[in-house]
Amino acid sequence: MPTLDLDRAWDLHPKVSVRPEPFGALLYHFGTRRLSFLKDRTLLAVVSSLATAPTARDACTGAGVSEAELPRYQRALETLVRSSMVVERAV
Amino acid sequence: MTLLDALSFAPGTAPAKKNEPRLVDLFEYGLDAPICLTWELTYACNLSCVHCLSSSGRRDPRELSTDEAKGVIDELQRMQVFYVNIGGGEPTVRPDFWELVDYATAHQVGVKFSTNGVKISPQVAERLANSDYVDVQISLDGATAEVNDHVRGPGSYATAIRAMENLKAAGFAGFKISVVCTSQNIGQLDEFKAIADRYDAQLRLTRLRPSGRGADVWEELHPTQAQQRELYDWLVLHGEGVLTGDSFFHLSAFGDALPGLNLCGAGRVVCLIDPVGDVYACPFAIHEEFLAGNVRSPGGFQEVWKHSELFLKLRNPQNGGACNSCAFFDTCKGGCMAAKFFTGLPLDGPDPECVQGYGAELLKTRKEKDGGPVRPVSSIVDHSHKTTREGRSGLGPVRVTLSLRPGLADGTTPPANDAECEPSPLAGLSFDTSPPSSSTESGCACGPGSCGC
Numbered sequence: 001m002p003t004l005d006l007d008r009a010w011d012l013h014p015k016v017s018v019r020p021e022p023f024g025a026l027l028y029h030f031g032t033r034r035l036s037f038l039k040d041r042t043l044l045a046v047v048s049s050l051a052t053a054p055t056a057r058d059a060c061t062g063a064g065v066s067e068a069e070l071p072r073y074q075r076a077l078e079t080l081v082r083s084s085m086v087v088e089r090a091v
Numbered sequence: 092m093t094l095l096d097a098l099s100f101a102p103g104t105a106p107a108k109k110n111e112p113r114l115v116d117l118f119e120y121g122l123d124a125p126i127c128l129t130w131e132l133t134y135a136c137n138l139s140c141v142h143c144l145s146s147s148g149r150r151d152p153r154e155l156s157t158d159e160a161k162g163v164i165d166e167l168q169r170m171q172v173f174y175v176n177i178g179g180g181e182p183t184v185r186p187d188f189w190e191l192v193d194y195a196t197a198h199q200v201g202v203k204f205s206t207n208g209v210k211i212s213p214q215v216a217e218r219l220a221n222s223d224y225v226d227v228q229i230s231l232d233g234a235t236a237e238v239n240d241h242v243r244g245p246g247s248y249a250t251a252i253r254a255m256e257n258l259k260a261a262g263f264a265g266f267k268i269s270v271v272c273t274s275q276n277i278g279q280l281d282e283f284k285a286i287a288d289r290y291d292a293q294l295r296l297t298r299l300r301p302s303g304r305g306a307d308v309w310e311e312l313h314p315t316q317a318q319q320r321e322l323y324d325w326l327v328l329h330g331e332g333v334l335t336g337d338s339f340f341h342l343s344a345f346g347d348a349l350p351g352l353n354l355c356g357a358g359r360v361v362c363l364i365d366p367v368g369d370v371y372a373c374p375f376a377i378h379e380e381f382l383a384g385n386v387r388s389p390g391g392f393q394e395v396w397k398h399s400e401l402f403l404k405l406r407n408p409q410n411g412g413a414c415n416s417c418a419f420f421d422t423c424k425g426g427c428m429a430a431k432f433f434t435g436l437p438l439d440g441p442d443p444e445c446v447q448g449y450g451a452e453l454l455k456t457r458k459e460k461d462g463g464p465v466r467p468v469s470s471i472v473d474h475s476h477k478t479t480r481e482g483r484s485g486l487g488p489v490r491v492t493l494s495l496r497p498g499l500a501d502g503t504t505p506p507a508n509d510a511e512c513e514p515s516p517l518a519g520l521s522f523d524t525s526p527p528s529s530s531t532e533s534g535c536a537c538g539p540g541s542c543g544c
Binding site for chain 1 (some may be wrong): 117120124126199223226
């Protein structure tokens with residue numbers, strides 16, 4: 001399982017589109033033709049702020065993720081890294 | 092709970108844990124835009140498959156113009172419909188087909204198109220292989236010419252195989268071979284898989300629906316109970332890498348649920364835009380009963396999707412009716428609405444192919460008239476080739492009237508009766524130069540989504 005360093009900068013893959021839905025969001029990767037569903041609006045907020053937040057941890061904090069919830073969001077982000085939806089951002 | 096779900100097709104992956112909200116539960120209330128949209132571009136077709144869902148053959152003079160079609164694509168882009176499944180008819184015989192494909196991909200709307208292969212020349216295959224945003228699905232309903240051509244018409248097997256050879260030669264790995272499972276080809280599943288492997292393609296199996304002309308041949312061609320079991324066992328064993336478009340969720344009542352949403356997506360995550368712009372709840376439901384509106388009306392497609400009375404009605408948990416007491420209702424959900432409707436069964440009861448046998452029982456109780464069961468009539472125009480319809484009336488074993496138009500196969504000579512077809516399918520084709528597609532991912536955005544794609 002690839003680990004996601006919360007203290008580094010991340011972003012959505014440039015070929016990924018995000019479509020908000022009442023329950024969360026749909027992510028579609030035009031390169032891999034994969035679809036993922038975010039079942040949570042908070043995760044959508046995290047994912048949407050990755051590009052501007054200095055680190056993934058900042059993106060989570062900014063979206064209101066508590067310290068206790070952090071591991072769960074980290075795991076979700078790791079899954080997105082595995083499917084190339086989220087990639088590391090050069091700073 | 093997990094925070095996200097990947098819907099890429101991965102058969103064998105563990106189902107969601109019991110206490111999590113399943114996607115299926117979220118989707119029952121519908122989405123802001125479809126995940127899986129089928130768009131039939133034309134009713135014109137060079138073939139006359141006996142089970143055609145859309146009773147295609149002849150072009151409809153009211154079909155959307157190039158500009159209107161582009162307007163629909165603009166809307167799909169605004170709604171973030173990432174992917175459309177283009178079909179027909181035979182979509183590639185539309186003279187503006189490639190122009191529309193280019194327009195869609197330039198507007199962040201990916202395309203997977205279904206074709207009988209008639210226009211997939213080596214040159215077309217070459218260009219397709221170079222686009223990330225376009226996927227191809229070749230229809231094949233028999234692993235041998237004998238079985239295939241009996242349903243799809245003389246010469247259609249050779250046409251499909253030639254298209255696959257061209258795609259393979261061009262290096263287009265992972266295109267789809269789409270098979271409608273019938274009583275005549277269930278015994279060929281291994282052979283289909285071998286064909287897919289031979290051409291570096293991915294096999295896709297879907298269910299025969301009693302829709303369109305399919306209603307006329309359903310009794311003859313739908314798999315027997317024993318064949319359904321054979322299919323289920325085969326899917327459990329070989330499901331890895333085989334797409335089903337979530338077609339077979341009614342088979343879940345054999346035991347474990349098959350991978351997929353197991354949900355009727357009609358009007359919730361799926362819909363159909365037909366060649367004249369009519370919007371139906373699903374590709375298997377071309378009937379006024381399932382007509383939600385038209386893209387030409389004020390507000391366009393988005394208005395229909397968001398506010399049509401029919402779709403709002405469909406976006407509620409399904410009423411199991413007679414199926415409520417069945418132990419398998421949670422995964423089977425009573426099966427396919429269109430299958431019930433077109434065989435004349437009530438929508439809140441079992442699927443005609445219910446593997447517990449309840450559907451077969453119910454079929455026996457249907458009202459009869461003129462020696463056959465009473466099925467829904469429709470005032471929607473039948474676009475079948477007229478000669479084919481006449482030739483097939485009252486036949487037992489189905490024989491297809493030869494209607495493969497000479498000259499179309501090599502894309503050089505337009506048929507005389509189809510003046511709107513340009514001689515070359517390459518007119519206006521200018522695919523972007525994105526990296527060659529090496530993806531073998533599910534071509535359809537819905538993956539195992541609850542749709543017919």
